[in-house]
Amino acid sequence: NAGVTQTPKFRILKIGQSMTLQCAQDMNHNYMYWYRQDPGMGLKLIYYSVGAGITDKGEVPNGYNVSRSTTEDFPLRLELAAPSQTSVYFCASSYSRGTGFNEQFFGPGTRLTVL
Amino acid sequence: KQEVTQIPAALSVPEGENLVLNCSFTDSAIYNLQWFRQDPGKGLTSLLLIQSSQREQTSGRLNASLDKSSGRSTLYIAASQPGDSATYLCAVCYETSGSRLTFGEGTQLTVNP
Numbered sequence: 001n002a003g004v005t006q007t008p009k010f011r012i013l014k015i016g017q018s019m020t021l022q023c024a025q026d027m028n029h030n031y032m033y034w035y036r037q038d039p040g041m042g043l044k045l046i047y048y049s050v051g052a053g054i055t056d057k058g059e060v061p062n063g064y065n066v067s068r069s070t071t072e073d074f075p076l077r078l079e080l081a082a083p084s085q086t087s088v089y090f091c092a093s094s095y096s097r098g099t100g101f102n103e104q105f106f107g108p109g110t111r112l113t114v115l
Numbered sequence: 116k117q118e119v120t121q122i123p124a125a126l127s128v129p130e131g132e133n134l135v136l137n138c139s140f141t142d143s144a145i146y147n148l149q150w151f152r153q154d155p156g157k158g159l160t161s162l163l164l165i166q167s168s169q170r171e172q173t174s175g176r177l178n179a180s181l182d183k184s185s186g187r188s189t190l191y192i193a194a195s196q197p198g199d200s201a202t203y204l205c206a207v208c209y210e211t212s213g214s215r216l217t218f219g220e221g222t223q224l225t226v227n228p
Binding site: 043044048094101105 | 161
């Protein structure tokens with residue numbers, strides 16, 4: 001298994017540009033997440049999905065959009081890039097059933113700079 | 116507000132020392148707590164997951180404990196090695212947050228040869 005994969009690894013955007021960060025997992029996990037990590041800080045949840053076709057906002061959703069058309073893929077869209085979106089973005093997935101939640105597995109991250 | 120706090124923010128120890136990293140959380144109603152390791156410029160690697168009903172989990176030289184009543188978890192690393200140098204993150208899955216994790220800011224560990 002490749003686990004959780006993310007592309008691209010690095011990207012530089014100009015203010016106002018848009019882009020999509022790709023995330024895929026091959027573990028048949030139903031839950032997927034997008035986090036951002038600013039320097040010296042913990043991770044903050046942007047959006048998450050409990051299954052194909054179902055998404056919900058996390059702690060810091062403004063400026064981002066997501067979709068989940070398949071179990072495997074969970075892309076994150078930035079429509080109008082702003083310097084405040086300079087960060088490292090991590091995608092994660094987990095399998096959960098019933099009332100319990102299992103460990104989350106993380107991708108290697110995408111380092112985004114907006115100039 | 117449900118928060119997670121990790122103290123200290125940074126720790127430097129000589130090789131071979133046993134050490135404890137601390138994590139505190141503000142609400143005892145949790146599903147689980149997860150410890151991660153993050154190397155510079157890399158993603159997060161899951162180390163240990165403790166479910167709400169468990170008191171501790173062990174993996175090799177690592178032992179994580181959970182005390183919900185006091186809102187605390189500790190990660191014990193035995194016989195530390197330079198390869199243990201990394202940032203260690205604690206994340207809590209609160210019952211009111213569903214599957215979402217709330218992260219601490221991490222403890223940056225340096226093990227000196």
